[in-house]
Amino acid sequence: EADIYQTPRYLVIGTGKKITLECSQTMGHDKMYWYQQDPGMELHLIHYSYGVNSTEKGDLSSESTVSRIRTEHFPLTLESARPSHTSQYLCASSESMSGAGELFFGEGSRLTVL
Amino acid sequence: GQQVMQIPQYQHVQEGEDFTTYCNSSTTLSNIQWYKQRPGGHPVFLIQLVKSGEVKKQKRLTFQFGEAKKNSSLHITATQTTDVGTYFCAGTSDYGGSQGNLIFGKGTKLSVKP
Known part of the structure; x- marks a missing residue:
């Protein structure tokens, strides 16, 4: 069983709120x-990190930001949530720096913005 | 840009029938991985193939990597209801595209009728 954890699992918030x-x-x-990832749809890479103090944008443009102050922690922040941000957000990690290693996924955070 | 195409998008089978999903890349891949995502769950790693023409088996699942390392397939023999889910292929470009990150196909959603 992979040791990668995401919280919250589910979040329903109003437009304009800041969430992490x-x-x-x-x-x-x-x-x-x-x-x-929208339900049942493809996975879009929005951010990644090579290690502490490293953050990179992925293939899909996102209004979210990330930080990597500690190796084990990689939070994602939306300063002002909008309904278009409603989606599932999946965090993953890998031992390999390249794409050659297995990705371990968390259980996901399902965000609904009203 | 680098793309990984996956077909079919959906597959409905009767329990006991076989199932195959295909993955094709526009460029040569250094590796191909397969993931399974159960409904409401997160992607879980199944296998990685790295060699041209490689074939690997996991019980009823057979994975193949094409000779040109541009295509791959996953075949399930005698499907069971526990096989239900979305199967994603993901590959890393041989030319460093997508910053060396995995490029995911759109997935094949398998439903199995008992």
Whole structure:
């Protein structure tokens, strides 16, 4: 069982609120990712990190921001949530710095913005 | 840009029938991975293939990587209701595209009628 945790699992908030989705892993992985996925649809990479103090934008443009102050922690923040941000956000980590290693996914955070 | 195409998008089978999903890349891949996502769940790693022409089996699942390392397939023999879910392929470009990150296909959603 993978040791990667996301909170909250479900969040319903109003437009304009600031939210932070938490992601922590205890496997000591340097590389971490955030994916956005609408129900039953494809995975879109929105952010990734090679390690502490490293953050990179993914293939899909996102208004969210991320930080990586500690190896095990990779939170995602939306300063002002909008209904268009409604989606599932999946955090993942891998031992490999390249794409050659298995991705371990958290259980996801399902965000609904009213 | 680099794309990984996956077909079919949906597949409905009777329990006991076989199932195959196909993955095709526009460029050569250094590796291909397969993930399964149960309804309401998160993607879980199934396998990775790295060698040209490689074939791997996991019980009723057979995975193949094409000779040109541009395509892959997942075949399930005698499907069971526990096979229900979305199967994603994901590959890493041989040319460093997508910053070396995995590129996911759109997935094939499998439903199994008992």
